[in-house]
Each structure stands twice: as structure tokens, then as C-alpha cells.
Amino acid sequence: MSISELELLAPAGQMEVLRRVVEAGADAVYLGGKKFNMRALKSDFHFSQDQLAEAVEYVHQNSRKIYITVNNLYNNRDILEIKDYLQFLAEIRVDAFIVQDLGIIELCQQMGLQVPLHASVQMGIANLEAVRLLEAQGFERVILSKNVTLPEIKEIASGSNLGIEYFVHGDQCISHAGQCYMSSFMFGESGNQGRCRKPCRWPYALTGEKTCAEEEAQYYLAHKDLCLYPYLAELVGAGVSSFKIEGRMRGAEYLAQLVSAYRRALDRLGSDPESYQFDKEGYDSLQANRIRDFTLGNLFGGMSVQGIGLDGKREPFFVSQAESLDNLTELPAQPQPGLRVEKEPELSVRLGGIKAVREVAGMDIDNFILGSDGIRRPYETWNRAALGQAIELLEGTPSRVFVESPRIVGQKDLRKVRKCFSWLKEQPVAGIVVNDLGSLVLAQAAGLDTWAGYGLNTFNSQAAAFLARLGVKRAVASLEMKAGDVQMMLEAGTEAEIVVQGALPGMIMDYCVVRASHSDWEGECARYCLQDRYALVDLCGQEYPVVCDEKCRNYILFPFELSLLPYLQEISAWGVKSIRIEGQYYQDQDLRRVVEIYREALKQIADGSWNVLPSFAKLSRVFPQGVSSGAFGRL
Secondary structure, three states: OOHHHOEEEEEOOOHHHHHHHHHHOOOEEEEOEOOOOOOOOOOOOOEOHHHHHHHHHHHHHOOOEEEEEEOOOOOHHHHHHHHHHHHHHHHOOOOEEEEOOHHHHHHHHHHOOOOOEEEOHHHOOOOHHHHHHHHHOOOOEEEOOOOOOHHHHHHHHHOOOOEEEEEEEEOOOOOOOOOOOHHHHHHOOOHHHOOOOOHHHOOEEEEEOOOOOOOOOEOOOOEOEEEOHHHHHHHHHHOOOEEEEOOOOOOHHHHHHHHHHHHHHHHHHHHOOOOOOOOHHHHHHHHHOOOOOEEOOOOOOOOOHHHEOOOOOOOOOOOOOOOOOOOEOOOOOOOOOOOOOOOOOEEEEEEOOHHHHHHHOOOOOOEEEEOOOOEOOOOOOOOHHHHHHHHHHHOOOOOEEEEEOOOOOOHHHHHHHHHHHHHHOOOOOOEEEEOOHHHHHHHHHOOOOEEEOHHHOEOOHHHHHHHHHOOEEEEEEOOOOOHHHHHHHHHOOOOEEEEEEEOOEEEEEOOOHHHHOOOOOOOOOOOHHHOOOEEEEOOOOOEEEEEEEOOOOEEEEOOOEEEOHHHHHHHHHOOOOEEEEEOOOOOHHHHHHHHHHHHHHHHHHHHOOOOHHHHHHHHHHHOOOOEEOOOOOOO
């Protein structure tokens, strides 16, 4: 990459902003239309089709480029409507589509569109194998996950011909991009569809059962604004070619100042890279104009509490706040007479360790899902020895055994995943459930059959078709799909599994909120996560359990268990191939009771004798605090 090829990429939410950032020195601008676009909560932002055509003409007249965000997740109805929009964008000659949904890739290929594709940060691309897969699918650029470190960027860039784009400034989510579902579970408003209500910007207390008492609420999840201005030369050295500024909802004056500062720095770097030095005056101007305080994010490793605005003093006003969450204590649905179930769905159960396998090994379970994400105590977990014992225990039974890859696989995780898959190739397992594109590549290289986990956000039939073309046998539907979305996808013939019961993972983050709550956050970690069960508590007193894994990642769970038991007859009638119980956090006896309830319900639905009332009454005795229908039950 030549230093002259460096690109400064600026956002624009309105025409005035577009003109100002171009005048300030942006090489390219990214923006979205009124539909099919992130940042959907503010209707006065984004571009109509006439404005898009005007924007393209203006940008091209100034010898700059324009990239259009088509980076939501879309249901089957959206996919039908979006074809005309993509064709329109191609005809006005936009320079690239920024995409997240795998269905858009499939659609662009079917339509024969020649518009370059850029992989959105929402795809969570964090390893070289995923980048190479996208390159093979015709992508020209990848916007890497904000969680990759500088050495990982360098390793990825050196192994691929794709252009590497990276966020250098602006508002950042605490969760891994594309993997935050909390707003969907709470309000039916998806961050993956541009409507996030930002529960990460609320105050919480952190409490443990034994080691700490509930304390005053703080903004434990409030990520400071990213500012990598001091490390532009290092990013260039690592292989970054496009430097992206966040802020499509920001005003013209604020963004013009940002673009000007980065423009001057990149020009100095380009004119004399050998003697380039960080400009403190330029940085001071950014500090003076900041919204939140600054952080380097994950550039040099997992972010600590120093990257969090705990006191919330610089948090911009946002209308969202904690409120009492709905939970099911009464049935929201009744069985519909006359619904015909052609074939009884398979029952899949995910388990947290060998003790759980022993507890349910003799039960009528079609697919046992074993994990590999190394969840730490006090929960049971999996390691190589435990996996071997479980596989041996289940060998010779009618059940199939799958091993699920971790939800997050960064560049530094590839070696371990590759070794695990190589070992599994020699074991009597039915296949691997993968949650990222890199793991899909590695599983297939090992000769293992693959399913797509819900971490791949399969939201429509076109996305499932894309995965099927890559060899995926079945896709677990996105946890953010509403009932109508699921029905459309299943009735289109998609080979899918639906999660119907279990803990709902609202956020995944590399930052450890448990350690952040203790004063000794510098130096070697005291591993507080091994000593207690922790939870965040919102201002309504609702507890969000915090689970930690061996990589010190945190999983923030929704306060209520998911249960789609009241909808099981409809889901079965729509043609689902399998339903899943996420049982990895259940006590053994609770797990057995839940499996019994669902297996009995499936059999009775198949023979037409099911009555939901006694089934739900049994489930309510296991979860007396109530359950949730998650995003599925939202209108």
C-alpha cells in the first residue's frame, strides 16, 4: 500500500454535513438512505433518493467517493423490497455498499451488481480466515472489528489483499459489534436494525452473592469516545488504508473540525512519513471539541475501566432509561385449532459440562450441543478432557453430538480453534456449530459438517441460502427475529433451528465489568469472577447476570429466561427443523425438567393432543419469577 492511497472517511447524515466534510478534506463519505439503514431513530437525518443522487453527483464532481450503508439485518419482506433500492444505487453509480446481512451478499450476486462490497463493522470480522472468505466472495474492503488489536490488524492485513478500514474516532459500543441484542430483548428495537435504545448508557450497580454488597449505581458500560489520532503512523504501519470517523448523527461544525484535524495529520504523514511525529496541538484541538473523554479502546489490548466514563458526567442526553421489563406469568398465546404439523421438529439441547450430559444422557434428545467457549466457574464448563468424556458417553446412542465454537473468535484465537477442530475430526461427532465466518472456514477445512450458530445473525432466507452455498447444513435463526420474521423465513423452506428456551445473552464484551468494580484494576487480575456470581442491577432493581469466560470476556444476560413454549405449536407448524434449549447455565434438575416439558409438548403437538396450559404451569414452577418471549413476542 502506498502512503498516497490512504483514505480519510467521514460520515454525513444531511446534505449540509456532506458538503462541509468534503470541504474539510474527506477523501470519501459514507451515508445512508431513508430506509434499509442504520441510525433509524432520527427521521430528520439520512437521504431521500433524490438527495442520494444529488450527493453522488456532488461528491464525484469533487473527485471523492461515496459509500452507502446497507448495513441492517433484513427480514424476508425487506429483502423483496430492497432489490429496487440496490438497483437504484447501482444506477446512480455509488462507489460501494457497506453491508452486514449475508442475504445482501447473496442478493447482489444474484442480481449481477458490480458495485464493490465493504464488510460492515457490524459483521464482527476479527480474524484472517473470515477476511479471506470475504475476499473469495468478491469483497473489496473489510471494516475490522473495533476489538482487534494493533498486532492483529497487522497480521490480518499482511495475509489478505482486501483493503483494511478501521474506526479511529467517535462513539463506540461496549459490546462486540453485531452481537448486542439487549435493546431487542427489552423493547423490540434492534441495534442491528438501527434502532438501539442504548441500555449500555444507563447507570447500574454491580452486586455479587457473596463478595460485594450492592453499591451506588455507576455507568459501568459507558464506553468513552475512541480517539486514535496519536497512533495514525502505527495504524498505517499495520496496514490500515482507510481511517473512519464515526458520527452520522453529528452536526456539520463538529464533524468539519474532526475531519480537518485528521486531514492535516494524514497529509503530514503522507508528505514525510520518516520524520512524522504526533502533533500535540492537533490533539488538543480534538480534546477541546470532544463530547466524551477519549480512550484508545482495544488497540493495545483488552480495554480496562480507564476506557469507561463511570461517573456519566459527559454522557449526552438520551431519552432511553431503565424501565420495568415485561415477563410472562400468563399465556400470551393460545393454540390455534387446525394447525397442521407435517413433521415433529428435532430437539437440540446445549449443555454446560459433563455433569449435565450425565444428567440427561438417557433422555429423548436428538442433538446434544457441547460448548468450547471456556465459561469460568461458578458455572460448569468444557475443556478437551470433558468434551472427550461426553462424546464417549453419547457414542452409540441415537442422538447426534455437535460442538459449538466460541461466539467470538479473534485473530489470536485461531490457533486454538484450529487445533480443536483438528481433534474433533477424529471424534464421532456430527459436526460443528460455528458463530463466525472464520470458524466456518476452519471447520470445513477439517472436513466437519457445519451448522451456523445464532452469532452469524441469519435473519432471512437469502442469508441462509448464502450459508448453504458455503456448505452450511442448518442455520440457527437470529435471536432478534420477531414471530412474523421467523414465520416468513421458515415458510420459505429455510432449514433452520429456533432457540425456544434459555438464558438470553444481551451483550458480549472484552472489557471485564467485574474487575472494573474493584479498586485493584491495575496489575495481575485477582480473578474475582471465580469467587462469586455477579450481576448488574438497573435503577428498577432488575438483575442482569454477568458471565465470564477464560478470555476474560463478559456476557451480560437478560434478567428473564427466554421461553417460546406458548408459541411452540405455531413454530412447529411453520416447518422448523429443530428447536433448541440453551441449557448451559441450568442446574441439573432444572435442565431435566425443562427437557421433559419440551419433549412432551412436541410429541403432543404432533399427535394433536397438546394443551399449553399444563405445560406452561410446569414451566412456571421451574421459573417462578417469570419468563420472557424476547424479541420474538414483540410486535
